[in-house]
Amino acid sequence: MEANAGMVAGSHRRNELVRIRHDSDSGPKPLKNLNGQTCQICGDNVGLTAMGDIFVACNECAFPVCRPCYEYERKDGTQSCPQCKTRYKRHKGSPRVEGDDEEDDIDDLENEFNYAQGNSKARRQWQGEDLELSASSRHESQQPIPLLTNGQSRNVHSSPYTDPRQPVPVRIVDPSKDLNSYGLGNVDWKERVEGWKLKQEKNMMQVTGKYSEGKGDIEGTGSNGEELQMADDARQPLSRVVPIPSSHLTPYRVVIILRLIILGFFLQYRVTHPVKDAYPLWLTSVICEIWFALSWLLDQFPKWYPVNRETYLDRLALRYDREGEPSQLAPVDIFVSTVDPLKEPPLVTANTVLSILAVDYPVDKVSCYVSDDGSAMLTFEALSETAEFARKWVPFCKKHNIEPRAPEFYFAQKIDYLKDKIQPSFVKERRAMKREYEEFKVRINALVAKAQKMPEEGWTMQDGTPWPGNNPRDHPGMIQVFLGRSGGLDTDGNELPRLVYVSREKRPGFQHHKKAGAMNALIRVSAVLTNGAYLLNVDCDHYFNNSKALKEAMCFMMDPAYGKKTCYVQFPQRFDGIDLHDRYANRNIVFFDINLKGLDGIQGPVYVGTGCCFNRQALYGYDPVLTEEDLEPNIIVKGCCGPRKKGKGSNKKYIDKKRAMKRTESTVPIFNMEDIEEGVEGYDDERSLLMSQKSLEKRFGQSPVFIAATFMEQGGIPPTTNPASLLKEAIHVISCGYEDKTEWGKEIGWIYGSVTEDILTGFKMHARGWISIYCMPPRPAFKGSAPINLSDRLNQVLRWALGSIEILLSRHCPIWYGYNGRLKLLERLAYINTIVYPLTSIPLIAYCTLPAFCLLTNKFIIPEVRDST
DSSP states (O other): OOTTOOOEEEETTTTEEEESSOOOOOOOOOOOOOOOOBOTTTOOBOOBOTTSSBOOSOTTTOOOOOHHHHHHHHHHSOSBOTTTOOBOOOOTTOOOOTTOOOOTTOOOHHHHHHHHHTOSHHHHHIIIIIHHHTGGGSSOOOSOOOSEETTEEOOOSOOOOOOSSOOOSOOSOOTTTTGGGGGGTOHHHHHHHHGGGHHHHHHHHHHHHHHHHOTTOOSSOHHHHHHHHHHHHHTSOSEEEEEOOHHHHHHHHHHHHHHHHHHHHHHHHHHHSOOSTTHHHHHHHHHHHHHHHHHHHHHHGGGSSOEEEEEOHHHHHHHHOOTTSOOOOOOEEEEEEEOOTTTSOHHHHHHHHHHHHTOSSOGGGEEEEEEETTOOHHHHHHHHHHHHHHHHHHHHHHHHTOSOOOHHHHHTOOSOTTTTOOOTTHHHHHHHHHHHHHHHHHHHHHHHHHTTSOOTTOOBOTTSOBOTTSSTTSBOEEEEEEEOSSSOBOTTSOBOOEEEEEEOOBOTTOOOOHHHHHHHHHHHHHHHHTOOSEEEEEETTOEESSTTHHHHHHHHHTOTTTGGGEEEEEOOOEEESOOTTOTTOOSOHHIIIIIHHHHHTTTOOOOOSSSEEEEHHHHTTOOOOOOTTTTSOOOHHHHHHOSOOOOTTOOOOOOOHHHHHHHHHHHSOOSOGGGOTTOOOOOOOTTTTTOOHHHHHHHHOSOHHHHHHHTOTTOOOOTTSOGGGHHHHHHHHTSTTTTTTSOBTTTBSSOOSSSOHHHHHHHHHHHTTOEEEEOOOSSOSEEEEOOOSHHHHHHHHHHHHHHHHHHHTSTTOTTTSOTTTTOOHHHHHHHHHHHHGGGGHHHHHHHHHHHHHHHHHTOOSSOOOOOOO
């Protein structure tokens, strides 16, 4: 996609398209995948022992773990198997750790310390033989897996390693086609499990070559030892759960239990001692008290198992973003939504966009889409000015590594900007940049002042063409690429991220579904133009306060243990401009710092509408790739107390056949792509009985390019796609009638039916079995603007309450929806509490008025205490 591509506007329904300049985009090149058997902790090859057998860390359940992860767990971890929780026994050649038994069958005490230094026979054999076997999986590759290969369709969902004696982790698959073909060279399985290991092969083959040349330096010191240590660090988990100390949790849980017992005695007394003289007042009070008790239970028990999380950005860099090599980080499409530029100032939106363009992430992997749902020319012109200023602002941010990267908030900081800045030219460049920003603000404010009064004939663009969006309720779809791959260079000649303006088509008589409809239009247009594997949405007033926020999210999304079943990573909301006493409770400390941490220990936090990084596959309505532990029956004990520990010999599998069939039917690309006019090559329709072209169009809409993009799990545009037709197809997918008779808003994308579409969308994902992650980096990832007066705050709370009531009265109500899914009990209670809390206002008002009625009627709601003497 070119940066100099002009405005494109049109209506697919009316067969209209106006294009000023053509644009092109090149997709990523397909990669070749290699074979391997994966460790369920780091994703590396399990490897072989010195005797040539498959390395088995746990003798109880044979959970696939490679030798380095086994050593790491014994030395610094829990010393137990991640699945069955059985303590790891010491294998031959492994150093002893505290708590090891004296095994008679392992007699190598004279060699165990030599093993640590790299001199033992077992060490040499393992490094010399097994290192070659695992070389292909040392560094994972996140380049897109080619969708079309030799005319055959490929399943793009990973399959975990299955031990021949005991299949421990299980994927939801068609057993007749997948589980029995792991060892028979199944192409689909190999592509998904091993394709992302190409980078590891490249780096570890270099390390192996150096090791072979200099065998004298094998003690872990010198250059070879450092490189081996670096490779081992790259294979470690990208994040970890930090349990809250029991000294903090236990008193909290004890207080909850005591309150529950006292509450039970209180309600028992109130119910069994009616007041006959004031029976209506007594009955009202008891009903209110029971409601308050239930509300308290719904609010407390989802907080039973809170957790903290910690990310390792250095490991992420070692695995996917090493210096001197092409970055293997996944591409991300960032959505910014805005409607009315007079209520949402363009300068605020501009700061948000600038912070996105300057984010610390490979520029070719970032694309920013700004949704203008009000089709305002003011937003368009302000974005054009923002793109020009970004050419100077982005290199300044990256050169001096400043935080935050929104200029308004950076220059407003009351700090010593000379601190930690060693470049002599920094002071001069900072002053020059501040002058540039002040001039930029003047230009934006001039546009705002001009937009206060619209001409009678409507707005016109610089070339005299009428602005297509003069009527915000009746206008064609509009797309403008401001910054792109080939153009859009900064003042230093470096590439800038993509910046795309989008305004979807609106016509009278069509339902547009407000923000949810605009977000779904962005999903489709981004899939056609860039197709990032992950999506991140922010409101126009929520800027990137932490330039590494995307990397924080990738520590979970690209983690081998979490990525395939994580639907989104939610960041907390933080705000600027809150008064000292927070009189309007904008910080929401209880919700963001307590409630969401508690949900993170169950199935994940709820989606709060902004600052959230999504897995695109989850938004397409697909089911997650689940392990056997995830597929266990959803019972109360597990929901309340967390994962159960399995005893010895406990290896019972639980496979939901209906969900397995659903997973297969919804993910296998089954249709003949030879009819696609846009130049995408054909799929083989050998499994066309499962899914036809018609059923795909019924699900995703009539866009073959978009349908092809939905099966590219690693993102990217097919290399054979005709670039000249991309913008035409993008106009098609944002047309007002595209979603008619499809599953958009029902099972796909942001869900319709409530003004609080965020809660509904997250609930549907959790009901399908996905988990979510709560990420709280030390430096807040995003900051926004909070309501500064009572009127705005009340309107905000009222909108949330009305949205919750809409969900309560819909078919998606958590009280009765999704019981055949994988939603955990405590997670369901949390969602029920989220939608019923507005009803608490009714018993609260009634309970508060009871004292007045008692005084007026001289009757009381509690029985009189009489002296028995």
